[in-house]
Amino acid sequence: MSRESIKNTLSLMLITVIAGVLLGLVYEVTKEPIAREKQRAKEEAYKLVFNDAESFDMADKDYVYELVEEKGFDYDADIEELMAAKDASGNMLGYVATVTDHEGYGGDIQFAMGVRMDGTLNGISFLSIGETAGLGMKATEDKFKDQFKNKLVSRFSYTKNGSTGDDEIDALSGATITTNAVTNGVNAGLYFINTLIEEVNEEVG
Amino acid sequence: MKGYAERLKCGIITENPTFVQMLGMCPTMAVTTSAINGIGMGLTTTVILVLSNMMISALRKVIPDKVRIPAYIVVVASFVTIVQFLLEGFVPSLYDSLGIYIPLIVVNCIILGRAESYASKNNVWLSMFDGIGMGLGFTIGLTSIGIFRELLGNGSIFGAHIMPESYQPISILILAPGAFFVLAFLIAVQNKVRISKAKRAGEAISICEREDGCASCTNTLCGGKAFTVEGVMGTKDKLDKKLTIKDVIDKENMESKNDGNNKDAKNKDDVNKDTDKKDKEV
């Protein structure tokens, strides 16, 4: 090793270390506001899918996971968060779940969905979706999303030939993968929440 | 003052990274499915380009010549990461749409190209304006391709439907093949313009050191060579003299015989000079 190459290596290392430390600083400084921003976006989505609820409390999703795994849970989706939606006087109105489906064309699709205690799906609201603009991205338009609104269905399926019933979703043209991912994600969430509701009702009854 | 204005003009018009230099083609094709994605990617790249240009220009006397490329990469990667945090936190929809192409800005030829050919030789303010000019040029390129693809492929611009109901969108244009087709026609139109220009007035000489701009990018990242050398030479019908992989191979073979403890940067440097020379022969 000549003197020069040692000097080169050292200066490169120095630059890298300084860059790393600076990045760490920026990360620490921005972590807080970013987390707050994300939380705000989430709460907004909860409000959208359950507009008559006053407060949302964290529910025990691990407990429900145990329940559904006993029954078998074969969706390529995860329930990230489960919230209990309550009105102003603290009565249970239903549940809100944050679902991440892994079958999207452009990666994971994350959305919030609200389900009432009688099993009615209030609607869905996307939190994170990176599908192809003009094709899969049309999932975020009301025309598609509203097909999930106010439906008492235990399982949705999608069709390309015009939906005939409440449980059929019109597929987005040219974006079957996105349609499939969203429908499956919704089904996973419904299955998850309905399992919990059944359990709660049994306990009460 | 004149210098600053010239930097802007070079970046936006005479040396436009998308339409003239054909650099940064990966993001150009990948994210221009809609106008808003195009403008988002363009502005993100602009911010990173301006910051890295300024930083590299400020450090140009400190960074040892032999390790400059890795040092530039570190600087650029740091800025990319910072911008990525901010996008994720405050513009999550754009963050989702651009996805993996945000961290991949690190390997965008434009940024390292400008660092190598401009920022490392000029002062901070000029480098800043160079970054702004190039970045805006890139943004304009991406946005106009995005508008074109979104309009024909989806019947809308910036998400607002403007085509009549009866218009049947040509969906293929917003799919992957559409990107290739649009770009192919873009280059063809440009070649056409260049050919007729060359016929009219012989060789046109650009005021902004064009060869330099492209050449430095050639071997740093991505190998922008494919586009620049071929794009230019193809039109002049000198296909036989084109820089082929064989040249690089021969050069490499010679170098490997010389051996020595050449580092990454040195190696690239040599190939770079080689290309420079070749470009000038053209």
Place this chain on the structure above:
Amino acid sequence: MNLFLIAVGAALVNNVVLSQFLGLCPFIGVSKKVDTAAGMGGAVIFVITIASAITNLIYTFVLEKLDITYLQTIVFILVIAALVQFVEMFLKKMVPSLYRALGVYLPLITTNCAVLGVALLNVQKSYGFVSAVVNGFGTAVGFTVAIVIMAGIREKIEYNDIPESFKGTPIVLLTAGLMAMAFFGFSGLIK
């Protein structure tokens, strides 16, 4: 997840060049002759597979352990650049025959977008070690398939009468577009 599905998905369905636009520059620059294209493909397979393995290990055992995953871009690009240098030196000393076949292409792919792209995608899809390596290998095979086919077509195109303004890159891009359409056919392979 079935490993085979990951490999097929990466190689054909989501072809790295034709649907993700990564590694476009070598795809267009080094696709004039079938044998050079194949050489490039071989080198890419070699590097991407190793890079997937190493970046995965570094991510799991260093970045995640120290809770500094935000450094991933900077670490990955440096690791890849160093790795290519190292692979080159190693091959030159230890396996000269392989070096003669692939070595000349190695410097060209130091920063092929596809290498970094695969490393980042592996993280994004939270693949384990084996899946990451399989995904890297599949992606690189996809690159090789695309570039070799392209080179085969270009060898024929040379003899065709092409409008002057379409000579060079434009005709290659048009061909790539048609190939991308053909590759849509594979999307029925996995669901």
